Structure formats: structure tokens, C-alpha cells
Amino acid sequence: MEHRVVGDFRVTLVRSGVYYWDGGVLFGVVPKSLWSRFVEADELNRIPLGFNSYVIETGDRTVVLETGGGYKMDARAYERMRLPCPPPSLPEALEQSGFDPESIDVVINSHLHWDHCGWNTERGPGGVRPCFPNATYYARRSEWEYAHTRHPRDAVSYIDDNYDPLVESGKMILLEDDGEVLPGIRLDRAPGHNRDMMVLRAESKGATFCFLADLLPTAAHVTPTWVTAFDLYPLESIENKQKWLDQAAKGHWLMGFSHDSTQAFGRVEKRDGKWIMNPA
Numbered sequence: 001m002e003h004r005v006v007g008d009f010r011v012t013l014v015r016s017g018v019y020y021w022d023g024g025v026l027f028g029v030v031p032k033s034l035w036s037r038f039v040e041a042d043e044l045n046r047i048p049l050g051f052n053s054y055v056i057e058t059g060d061r062t063v064v065l066e067t068g069g070g071y072k073m074d075a076r077a078y079e080r081m082r083l084p085c086p087p088p089s090l091p092e093a094l095e096q097s098g099f100d101p102e103s104i105d106v107v108i109n110s111h112l113h114w115d116h117c118g119w120n121t122e123r124g125p126g127g128v129r130p131c132f133p134n135a136t137y138y139a140r141r142s143e144w145e146y147a148h149t150r151h152p153r154d155a156v157s158y159i160d161d162n163y164d165p166l167v168e169s170g171k172m173i174l175l176e177d178d179g180e181v182l183p184g185i186r187l188d189r190a191p192g193h194n195r196d197m198m199v200l201r202a203e204s205k206g207a208t209f210c211f212l213a214d215l216l217p218t219a220a221h222v223t224p225t226w227v228t229a230f231d232l233y234p235l236e237s238i239e240n241k242q243k244w245l246d247q248a249a250k251g252h253w254l255m256g257f258s259h260d261s262t263q264a265f266g267r268v269e270k271r272d273g274k275w276i277m278n279p280a
Contacts, residue, residue: 013053017051066258067116067120071123192231253268
């Protein structure tokens with residue numbers, strides 16, 4: 001468990017397991033001879049990725065950002081990802097880090113792909129129930145609507161039990177626009193990875209924690225043109241990465257990563273025309 005202080009806020013990384021995915025997919029058109037300098041692949045060309053969640057304590061609210069992969073796939077999927085079946089549980093990881101799942105006030109999903117909202121809910125004999133029974137969940141309405149189109153390109157990324165029961169029960173608020181969900185915690189649409197993914201900024205006393213979700217899955221993706229093959233709109237990914245990284249460098253923001261399996265936090269700088277992510 002690693003944490004950092006951001007003004008009056010405290011931000012903690014809680015990782016609910018490490019899974020393996022094809023390195024070529026994570027780095028798109030970037031040659032392996034380049035990306036392998038930053039991460040080692042196994043015999044099947046898979047690289048380790050974290051199911052990373054961040055807990056933001058504001059003083060009067062406890063926020064969980066992203067809920068990892070969940071337990072709603074078949075055994076073959078977990079075998080492909082080198083994950084045990086059942087996989088590590090986010091509620092258990094939170095408890096081990098000192099956070100009671102029943103004390104969580106807010107859950108934020110940057111987007112609704114299975115690996116970012118899987119532990120929103122869990123299935124049981126009584127049906128689907130929220131993993132955080134006292135929390136209000138937030139996602140973007142347009143992302144939720146798109147999830148139900150079942151486009152062949154990314155239909156496999158969406159599992160309705162991760163969000164529909166929450167929407168139906170009123171526990172998930174679907175956001176129409178950019179803005180604050182709590183004082184100091186703001187969500188903004190940043191298309192590229194998909195159409196309606198959001199980035200988060202948590203600001204307190206002049207300090208900022210920023211989470212770019214899958215625009216910046218690992219610290220190695222700091223180069224704006226290093227985008228994943230998953231990205232539906234790669235040119236927009238590059239444009240938005242440049243925009244947000246420029247602000248992060250100027251503001252000396254603390255950065256989090258959606259899937260880095262080793263580095264919890266970083267600070268970005270631009271030196272001699274190149275972007276560099278320094279551990280923080």
C-alpha cells in the first residue's frame with residue numbers, strides 16, 4: 001500500500017491483483033524493441049498489469065476511484081490472464097489496507113469497461129448486490145448508453161451486471177456534463193480510449209492528484225503517441241494526452257496510473273522535447 005498527501009487529501013493506491021495481457025495490444029504500433037525497455041514480457045508476450053484503484057480521503061468523504069476486474073468471467077478468461085479463479089477481491093484488498101467497504105461514500109468509474117468497474121457489484125444467491133452498500137456511484141450517462149449498443153469492436157468490454165443494477169436501484173448517478181462531484185474532486189470527459197471516458201482531478205490547497213485512466217495506463221505510456229490498440233480514437237488519445245500532460249507538468253501534479261503493476265505515483269516533466277515520468 002502506498003499513499004501520498006495532496007493538500008488536505010490523502011490518496012492511497014489499492015491494487016486488487018495483477019493480470020497479464022498481450023504487450024503488443026497495450027502499446028499498439030510501438031515496436032517491442034522500444035516498449036520492452038520498460039516492461040518485460042513472458043513467453044506468450046504478455047506483460048503484467050495492475051487492477052489499480054485509488055482511495056481519496058477528503059476529510060469527510062472516502063472515495064474509491066475504479067473498482068478493478070471483478071469476478072464475472074469464465075475460468076478460461078482468468079487462465080488467459082494468469083489470474084487465479086476466483087481472482088483477488090477489491091473489497092478484501094481494501095480491508096487489508098484499512099478501509100471498510102461499508103465506509104466508502106463514493107465510487108467513481110472513469111468508464112465502464114469490465115476492468116474498471118468489475119467490483120462495483122458481485123453476484124450471489126440473492127442476485128447482484130453492490131460491493132459498497134453505502135456508496136453513491138458515479139459514471140457518465142453517454143458511456144452507459146454506449147455500453148448497451150454492443151458494438152462489435154468493444155462489446156466484450158462491457159458486462160451489464162457491473163452497472164445496470166446500480167442504475168436501476170438509484171445508487172449510480174449518471175453524469176450529463178463535466179464538473180465537480182464533491183468539493184475539490186472534478187471529472188472531465190477525455191475521449192480517445194473510447195468516446196466518453198473521464199479523467200479525474202482531486203485538488204486541495206494548491207496541490208493536484210490527476211488520474212488519466214486509460215490515456216495513461218502505465219508510466220511507460222507517458223509518450224503521447226504511445227497509445228493502446230484498444231483505443232477507439234487514437235488521434236484523440238494523442239491530442240488529449242498532450243493537453244493533460246502539459247497541464248500536469250506545468251502544475252507539478254501527482255499522477256496515478258490505471259494499470260501500472262509496479263509504480264503507484266509519478267510526476268511528469270518535459271525535457272529536451274521528450275516527456276518523462278518520474279516516480280513520486
